[in-house]
Amino acid sequence: MKEFELIKEYFSFSQSTSGTVVEGIGDDCAVLSVPDKRQLVTSVDTLVDGVHFFSDTAPADIAYKSLAVNVSDLAAMGAKPLGFTLAIALPKVDEAWLKAFSSGLQQASNDFAIPLIGGDTTQGPLTITVNVLGSVKADKAMLRKSAQLDDDIWVTGHVGDAAAALGLYEKAQSSDLNEAESYLLQRLLRPNPPITFAKKLAKLAHSAIDISDGLLADLGHILEQSRCSAKIKIGSLPLSEQLIQCVGLEQAREYALNGGDDYELCFTAKHSMRNKILNLAEDFKVNVHRIGTIMDEEKGNLQLVLNGKPYQSKRPGWQHFSE
Amino acid sequence: MKEFELIKEYFSFSQSTSGTVVEGIGDDCAVLSVPDKRQLVTSVDTLVDGVHFFSDTAPADIAYKSLAVNVSDLAAMGAKPLGFTLAIALPKVDEAWLKAFSSGLQQASNDFAIPLIGGDTTQGPLTITVNVLGSVKADKAMLRKSAQLDDDIWVTGHVGDAAAALGLYEKAQSSDLNEAESYLLQRLLRPNPPITFAKKLAKLAHSAIDISDGLLADLGHILEQSRCSAKIKIGSLPLSEQLIQCVGLEQAREYALNGGDDYELCFTAKHSMRNKILNLAEDFKVNVHRIGTIMDEEKGNLQLVLNGKPYQSKRPGWQHFSE
Numbered sequence: 027m028k029e030f031e032l033i034k035e036y037f038s039f040s041q042s043t044s045g046t047v048v049e050g051i052g053d054d055c056a057v058l059s060v061p062d063k064r065q066l067v068t069s070v071d072t073l074v075d076g077v078h079f080f081s082d083t084a085p086a087d088i089a090y091k092s093l094a095v096n097v098s099d100l101a102a103m104g105a106k107p108l109g110f111t112l113a114i115a116l117p118k119v120d121e122a123w124l125k126a127f128s129s130g131l132q133q134a135s136n137d138f139a140i141p142l143i144g145g146d147t148t149q150g151p152l153t154i155t156v157n158v159l160g161s162v163k164a165d166k167a168m169l170r171k172s173a174q175l176d177d178d179i180w181v182t183g184h185v186g187d188a189a190a191a192l193g194l195y196e197k198a199q200s201s202d203l204n205e206a207e208s209y210l211l212q213r214l215l216r217p218n219p220p221i222t223f224a225k226k227l228a229k230l231a232h233s234a235i236d237i238s239d240g241l242l243a244d245l246g247h248i249l250e251q252s253r254c255s256a257k258i259k260i261g262s263l264p265l266s267e268q269l270i271q272c273v274g275l276e277q278a279r280e281y282a283l284n285g286g287d288d289y290e291l292c293f294t295a296k297h298s299m300r301n302k303i304l305n306l307a308e309d310f311k312v313n314v315h316r317i318g319t320i321m322d323e324e325k326g327n328l329q330l331v332l333n334g335k336p337y338q339s340k341r342p343g344w345q346h347f348s349e
Numbered sequence: 350m351k352e353f354e355l356i357k358e359y360f361s362f363s364q365s366t367s368g369t370v371v372e373g374i375g376d377d378c379a380v381l382s383v384p385d386k387r388q389l390v391t392s393v394d395t396l397v398d399g400v401h402f403f404s405d406t407a408p409a410d411i412a413y414k415s416l417a418v419n420v421s422d423l424a425a426m427g428a429k430p431l432g433f434t435l436a437i438a439l440p441k442v443d444e445a446w447l448k449a450f451s452s453g454l455q456q457a458s459n460d461f462a463i464p465l466i467g468g469d470t471t472q473g474p475l476t477i478t479v480n481v482l483g484s485v486k487a488d489k490a491m492l493r494k495s496a497q498l499d500d501d502i503w504v505t506g507h508v509g510d511a512a513a514a515l516g517l518y519e520k521a522q523s524s525d526l527n528e529a530e531s532y533l534l535q536r537l538l539r540p541n542p543p544i545t546f547a548k549k550l551a552k553l554a555h556s557a558i559d560i561s562d563g564l565l566a567d568l569g570h571i572l573e574q575s576r577c578s579a580k581i582k583i584g585s586l587p588l589s590e591q592l593i594q595c596v597g598l599e600q601a602r603e604y605a606l607n608g609g610d611d612y613e614l615c616f617t618a619k620h621s622m623r624n625k626i627l628n629l630a631e632d633f634k635v636n637v638h639r640i641g642t643i644m645d646e647e648k649g650n651l652q653l654v655l656n657g658k659p660y661q662s663k664r665p666g667w668q669h670f671s672e
Binding site for chain 1: 375471
């Protein structure tokens, strides 16, 4: 099958477009309208076979996650999705694989209301790069540098589930998982960034970041760029019942702080916004928890507190190239 | 070296921004302004080690080409560059390699006046994906579907050089190349898409495509999408002296028709635009040649003519996954 037919067949599924796609797939570039008084936001993430997913992960899950992790970056800005491009390197043309991959991609495209607008298919080791585009009201993006003194620090959903699930993937190949384990594995395979909630949150919050590298590492970026410090109440970390059931409270806290791959949001906002944020979260069926406060002493410092005493975490946030 | 330091060190070179970058590298997304009454255009291309470049190609050349082939897609729309993201998978952290790659990227970024606005660095087999963003005046992009009956068919620069150079790369490792061979190799390694010319051309031309897969294959896309046919005068193909000197006239024509990797433009325009196009080309020091005519008989048919007689090309355009 020729490249063009292949792309046509598997990547031209029907899509929920937002009316902003003027020309989609099929020309040298896609053409989009960016609504008046809005700015464009863009981000890119690559998933590599054996690094970001297991080689035998279901193609539909790989596809879903490839888009979800990028939509998570749009959510962190409070952006409305406009479209995404997909660059995929494939070792060979495997129609069954492509069909399954395409179905997972289509599901994510529908779930997050973001259309596929362009792509590139090449021969090579399995590598998937998604570039997302979105729009924000001019100068209203939630930036890492905009946290303010005394802001509450919030987290959406639960953290730590995905990290705990890493160890479950192999187990699932040889034996049945219990209900809690299956839940955790699903959290790893199918991230669900709170994109519609985040779009409205941009009016209420000062700063935000998505939790992809672990809460401490990612909150650290807010502290660095906002030149401030923070106090985190370990007892307030949002941990799922399933996580505690599977790994125990202590390990659950470690995964929540340093685990990564959660694709939830960490954001900061004024005290006076508390009720509005809680109401918004209820409207969008998103869990939110206040876990700490932005401070200005010892800039960059992250103070962890449990029952009024300092809490010592085992290791710093995740890095791609660790020493 | 940690990932974040690595990205900071090698991908934060000073850049010629167009004033449209509100937030560059360092947040979940970059933020851009798209000028009023303009539309956004975007395209993505991946270069894979061993497929799109030789494993021992100089890192600066790999970087330069990764951006140039994407800028070529912007040129094909008549777009003004806004910015680009870079997703790169690296087998290991090699500082010398990164330094050289970064210098080539910076040079291309300057040459094409397009700033780096975001990226992702991952561990994996060497794979480079660039996503470019640009803007066009609303509804003025040069589309593949917009060729008109009786349009002249034009080509910029020379075609066929890059295909001929493929065979020279290996030779260059063991022996000196003569002047003509060196010229051809440079054409392969450092594509120079006519981006500033193309921006102005959008007012004069009906349709355009970049010649990345070979003139016949790419012109074929215009014919398919514009539902028309074309006659090409083989004697009018723009062939460089160096190409003819190295491979002879007959093989030069084959490379020009089917070679690929040229990153020149093929575009169509009304007869009445001839003088304006020639003047514009002179202003921007771009060579342009008229090579044929758009017709409406036998839609999709590409008629090749040499000295009034049909000319038979050896093979159809290049495909990634050939049967």
